[in-house]
Amino acid sequence: MVVQMKIGSSVQIFTRSTNRRLPADLNDEDIEQPEIENELELPIDLASRGQNLIIMAPIVGADASDISITVNQDILFIHKSATPQPNRMDNYYIKECHWGPIAREVHLPVSVDADNIGATLKDGVLTITLPIIRSNSRTKVIKIR
Numbered sequence: 001m002v003v004q005m006k007i008g009s010s011v012q013i014f015t016r017s018t019n020r021r022l023p024a025d026l027n028d029e030d031i032e033q034p035e036i037e038n039e040l041e042l043p044i045d046l047a048s049r050g051q052n053l054i055i056m057a058p059i060v061g062a063d064a065s066d067i068s069i070t071v072n073q074d075i076l077f078i079h080k081s082a083t084p085q086p087n088r089m090d091n092y093y094i095k096e097c098h099w100g101p102i103a104r105e106v107h108l109p110v111s112v113d114a115d116n117i118g119a120t121l122k123d124g125v126l127t128i129t130l131p132i133i134r135s136n137s138r139t140k141v142i143k144i145r
Contacts, residue, residue: 042078042104053112053130057104060124061086067126071114076128079103111135 045056055076059067061083070077085099112130119128 039101039103040098042080042102044078044104044106046106046109048132051132051134053108053110053132055106055126055128055130057126057128058124059102059121059126061099062121062124064121067121069117069119069128071112071117074108074111076106076108076130077103078106078126078128 042057042059045054047054055078057078059080062080066081066083068077068079068081070079080102082100085097108130111133113133116131117128119126121127
């Protein structure tokens, strides 16, 4: 399932946005996808609060337009495109900051309502709220006659 995400006040539709691009056939999850050179894995926190899953990720120096979020069944993809380095220096003594692309693929632990997912970017922290779908189905024992 491909959905549109609202980050801040802009709404964008994302389909093929991460280094692990969605396959042409969205049901084919076994396709090995090449990674983009110099792309790092985005660190995240995944927790639940009330009836929602909450994903938080530090994405410093990015605008909402630099970030894409895609949901495909029980997998969430987050991708941030490369950000221009603030200042070019003549000589670095320590260079630890990554200004290139960064991404993350998250296998969601529960079913979520993809139509009502929301995302915000505030003070360099991306927060994604995913409403949990509570299944009405319970384990049922079938008696053999």
